[in-house]
Amino acid sequence: MHNERIILAGFGGQGIMTMGQLLAQAALDEGRQTSWLPSYGPEMRGGTANCDVIVDDAPVASPIIHGDATSVIIMNLPSMKFVEDLIPGGAALINSSLIDDRVDRDDVRAFYVPANELADRAGNLKTTNMVMLGAFCEMTSCVDAESVLHAMQAKLGEKKAHLMTVNRAAFAAGADAVREQLALSPS
Amino acid sequence: MTKILMKGNEAIGAAAIAAGCRYFFGYPITPQSELPEYMSRHLPGAGGVFVQSESEVSAINMCYGASGAGARVMTGSSSPGIALKQEGISYLAGAELPCVIVNIVRGGPGLGGIQPAQSDYNQATRGGGDGDYKLLVYAPSTVQEMVDLVGEAFDKADLYRNPVMIVGDGMLGQMMEPVEIGRTPAASPIEKPWATTGVATHPGRRNIINSLFLKPEELEAHVKHLFDKYEAMRANEVRVEELGVEGADLVLVAYGTTARIAKSAIAHLADEGIKVGLIRPITLFPFPMGSFATLPERVKDLLVVEMSMGQMIDDVRIANEGRRRIHFVGRTGGMIPTPALIVDAVKSILDGQPGDAPLNAVGPQKGDRR
Numbered sequence: 001m002h003n004e005r006i007i008l009a010g011f012g013g014q015g016i017m018t019m020g021q022l023l024a025q026a027a028l029d030e031g032r033q034t035s036w037l038p039s040y041g042p043e044m045r046g047g048t049a050n051c052d053v054i055v056d057d058a059p060v061a062s063p064i065i066h067g068d069a070t071s072v073i074i075m076n077l078p079s080m081k082f083v084e085d086l087i088p089g090g091a092a093l094i095n096s097s098l099i100d101d102r103v104d105r106d107d108v109r110a111f112y113v114p115a116n117e118l119a120d121r122a123g124n125l126k127t128t129n130m131v132m133l134g135a136f137c138e139m140t141s142c143v144d145a146e147s148v149l150h151a152m153q154a155k156l157g158e159k160k161a162h163l164m165t166v167n168r169a170a171f172a173a174g175a176d177a178v179r180e181q182l183a184l185s186p187s
Numbered sequence: 188m189t190k191i192l193m194k195g196n197e198a199i200g201a202a203a204i205a206a207g208c209r210y211f212f213g214y215p216i217t218p219q220s221e222l223p224e225y226m227s228r229h230l231p232g233a234g235g236v237f238v239q240s241e242s243e244v245s246a247i248n249m250c251y252g253a254s255g256a257g258a259r260v261m262t263g264s265s266s267p268g269i270a271l272k273q274e275g276i277s278y279l280a281g282a283e284l285p286c287v288i289v290n291i292v293r294g295g296p297g298l299g300g301i302q303p304a305q306s307d308y309n310q311a312t313r314g315g316g317d318g319d320y321k322l323l324v325y326a327p328s329t330v331q332e333m334v335d336l337v338g339e340a341f342d343k344a345d346l347y348r349n350p351v352m353i354v355g356d357g358m359l360g361q362m363m364e365p366v367e368i369g370r371t372p373a374a375s376p377i378e379k380p381w382a383t384t385g386v387a388t389h390p391g392r393r394n395i396i397n398s399l400f401l402k403p404e405e406l407e408a409h410v411k412h413l414f415d416k417y418e419a420m421r422a423n424e425v426r427v428e429e430l431g432v433e434g435a436d437l438v439l440v441a442y443g444t445t446a447r448i449a450k451s452a453i454a455h456l457a458d459e460g461i462k463v464g465l466i467r468p469i470t471l472f473p474f475p476m477g478s479f480a481t482l483p484e485r486v487k488d489l490l491v492v493e494m495s496m497g498q499m500i501d502d503v504r505i506a507n508e509g510r511r512r513i514h515f516v517g518r519t520g521g522m523i524p525t526p527a528l529i530v531d532a533v534k535s536i537l538d539g540q541p542g543d544a545p546l547n548a549v550g551p552q553k554g555d556r557r
Contacts, residue, residue, distance in 0.1 A: 021363065025192050028365045036192070036363035040218060041301065059329075061450035063362055066525050 003057070004142040005065045007082045009050035010075025010095070015129035019073070020051040022133060022155065026147035027055040035063040048078060055142055071140055073132050075115070077101065083108070091139050093132060093178075111139055111178050118173040124163075127170035134174030138182075145175065190365040195330045195355060196263075198366050199289055200225035202337035203261050205369040207376055208287070209235030210260040212249035214242060214268060217301045218357035219291035222263040243268045247275030247288075254284040255396040257382030259341055263289035265357075266307050267298055270315060276350055277316025280413070281398030283381075285344030287337065288322075288352045291360035294521040302521025303357035305443060308498035311354050312472045319410045321417045323351045323424060324471040326442045330364040332469075335371050343424065345377050347416050354471065356494065358444045358523070420473050427475035428467040433483060435464030437533055440503055441492040442468045445517075445524065449492055452529035463533055471499075479506035486511060488536050492529055493517040512536075 006023065010016045020036050027034040038051040052065040069085040073093045080101055083092050088107040097116035113135045115128040122131070130152065137145040152167055193201065200222050203211070211226040223239060230237040240246040246262050253260040264272060269290045279286050292307045294300035311324045323343055327333035333355060340351040383394045400406035428446075431453065432438055441449040446467040453463050464486070466478045479489075489511050491500050497515040507513060516532040518524045 021192065024363060028190060028192055034192075034365060037358065038361055040357070040361050060364070060447075061454065062448040062526060063358065063364075063444070064448065064523060064525075067527070 004053075004055040004071065004140060005069050006053045006055075006071045006073065006136075006142070007050060007065050007069045007085055008053065008073045008075075009048070009079035009082050011078075012047045012049045013045045014049070014075045015126070016049040016075060017051055018155075019129040019133055020053045022148055022151045023053045023055070023136075023143060025151035025154070026143040027053075029147050029151065030143060032057060032143075033059050035060040037063040050079065050082070071136065071142070073136060074099065075128070075132065093135055093139055095128065095132065097128075109139075111135060111181050113174055113177045115174065118177065119170050122169040122173050123166040124170070127167055130167045130170040131174035131177075134171035134176075135178045136174075137171075138175040138178035145171070190367050192363050193330065193366050194221055194361065194363050195333060196221035196291065196360040197225045198330050198334050198368070199263070199337055199353070199355075200229065201368045202334040203287070203341070204229060204233050204235070206259065206338040206341045208259040208261050208341060209233065210237075210250075210253045210258050211235070211262065212238045212240050212246040212253070212260070213262050213264060214240055214246055216265045216268045218293055218303070218360050219263050219265045219268075219289065221360070222289060222291070226261075243271035244275065247272040247279075250286045250288075251275060251279055251282070251284060251396075254279065254286050255282070255383050257379040257384055259285075259287075259345075259376070261287045261289065263291070265291045265293045265301075266295050266304070266310075267293075269307065269310065273310075273315035274317075276322070277314070277318055277320060278398050279350045280316075280320035280322070281318060281409075282396050283348040283413070284350070284396065285341075285348055286350045287340045287344055288350055290352060290354050292354060292356045294519065300521040301357065303359075303444065303523060304494050304519065304521055305354075305356060305445060306495035306498065306519060307354065308471065308493070308495060311352050312474070312502070320413060321349075321420070321472055323347065323349060323420055323473075324354055325351070325426070326354045326469060326471050327359070328443050328446045328467065328469075330359065330362065331366050331370075333359060334366050334368055336469075338369070338371055345379070347420065348381075349413075349416060354443065356444055357521075417473075424470060425473045425475050425477065426469035427478050428465070428469060429478055430465040430467070431462065432464035432466070432478075432486070435462045435483070435486055436537060437488045437490060438464040438466055438482060438486050439490050439492055439529070439533075440466045440468075440499065442471065442499070445492050445494055448524055448526055449529060452526040452533070455526055455530050456533060461533065461537065468499075471502075474502045474506060476506040479503070479508075479510070482511070488512045488514060490514045490516060490529070490532060490536060492524060494523065495519050 024036040091109040096112040103110035115131040119128040213223040294304040344351040
């Protein structure tokens with residue numbers, strides 16, 4: 001049984017909420033229990049955006065993650081504060097395109113992925129969230145990569161099915177970035 | 188039917204349509220706006236009508252009209268909007284009209300805030316409008332339970348000819364969980380011979396929808412009739428979840444999303460060998476009084492947890508009948524209690540801290556971030 005508690009954070013427009021929903025959908029498709037809880041407020045493009053996703057084998061009790069995250073996906077500098085919410089042994093995924101800082105905790109794992117550059121190289125800057133999802137699936141055993149891609153395909157539907165190619169490329173680029181870092185670190 | 192991932196607010200709409208609701212009148216307000224949005228998109232296709240009214244007052248009175256004509260009708264809002272509807276809710280109760288009213292609660296009083304709260308407990312259970320009346324009040328704690336209770340709410344509203352309220356909060360409205368719509372099939376709509384459907388449909392009889400009784404003896408008889416229905420609700424409609432009460436050192440009392448946070452706290456405490464139970468009222472009226480009478484002898488303390496200053500404490504006191512010490516811990520104004528807050532409160536009580544006076548632990552906590 002594994003219980004993943006993920007905080008996803010960045011600014012409005014980066015696809016934070018979609019990223020969380022794709023994870024929750026993938027978990028649902030795998031027959032797991034899941035919850036997706038967004039921050040909400042006077043929302044605007046460029047404002048802060050974050051959501052909590054829990055994937056569990058048992059029914060989800062509290063849907064809020066507070067100091068007990070197993071992973072955080074950090075998309076912009078102000079969201080670095082969520083690193084504090086990680087449990088010891090947890091993992092941080094950092095968008096190094098927009099964040100110069102390093103994670104200053106030595107009891108957690110950290111991976112740095114230049115998501116904006118990789119998305120741009122894949123062919124569409126709007127796929128930074130898919131880069132991070134690819135990286136996340138490589139970093140954890142939360143959900144299967146194929147489940148996430150399947151959820152993305154379902155979300156795009158037939159009308160936007162042609163966008164799947166670039167999304168797959170972005171997803172793979174993120175996974176590669178984490179795989180390279182795993183190869184470098186002995187743990 | 189397979190499960191789909193849905194936002195709480197949207198799931199309410201889907202469940203209502205599945206339960207035969209074809210009319211929705213409302214005015215948008217955070218954090219419940221996805222409900223009218225969903226209805227505006229899906230009701231016309233289902234052969235229904237959605238109206239975004241000019242105000243909450245007109246929306247509730249449109250419900251009065253639709254219900255009087257025999258239709259299954261819903262309105263929804265959040266705290267200050269529900270406050271505006273109170274006149275209409277009292278009229279619905281007085282005229283014995285079924286209607287399902289959704290309150291996705293936010294912090295108050297006044298315009299308050301837009302974050303989750305449970306500070307409308309008194310408004311829901313004590314009547315916010317004038318006169319002697321009650322609502323049947325459901326307080327789900329998951330999106331699936333909310334969906335199941337929407338269907339039930341329509342059936343009970345028709346059965347008792349009384350408005351039924353579903354109380355959620357911003358968290359439950361905004362969050363997504365896997366749900367199955369229509370898991371509990373709605374009962375076939377009952378006959379409504381009282382509805383104003385035209386004399387042609389009930390020849391020789393005029394149907395009148397009214398809450399005005401100028402003769403005091405007639406009004407008293409009418410109110411007594413209403414209270415017979417509330418007695419029947421007390422006898423037949425209590426819904427409660429009891430968890431780990433046997434062998435518990437202390438029992439928490441919490442409803443809605445706060446009960447989920449309480450469950451997380453209970454799991455933490457169990458890891459430390461501290462056994463804590465939970466009484467989770469699913470109906471706020473009728474309140475599950477019986478659950479407090481049957482608690483094991485060894486339970487000496489009750490800890491009420493709410494996202495308010497402790498509005499449910501009064502009902503717990505009534506149900507408790509002085510048997511056990513009652514304590515309180517909570518957050519308000521849109522702040523959300525953490526499992527750690529509850530864990531700490533439980534430990535300080537079991538360590539022999541505060542006696543009968545409510546433990547007032549409302550206040551900023553270490554690590555607050557939202």
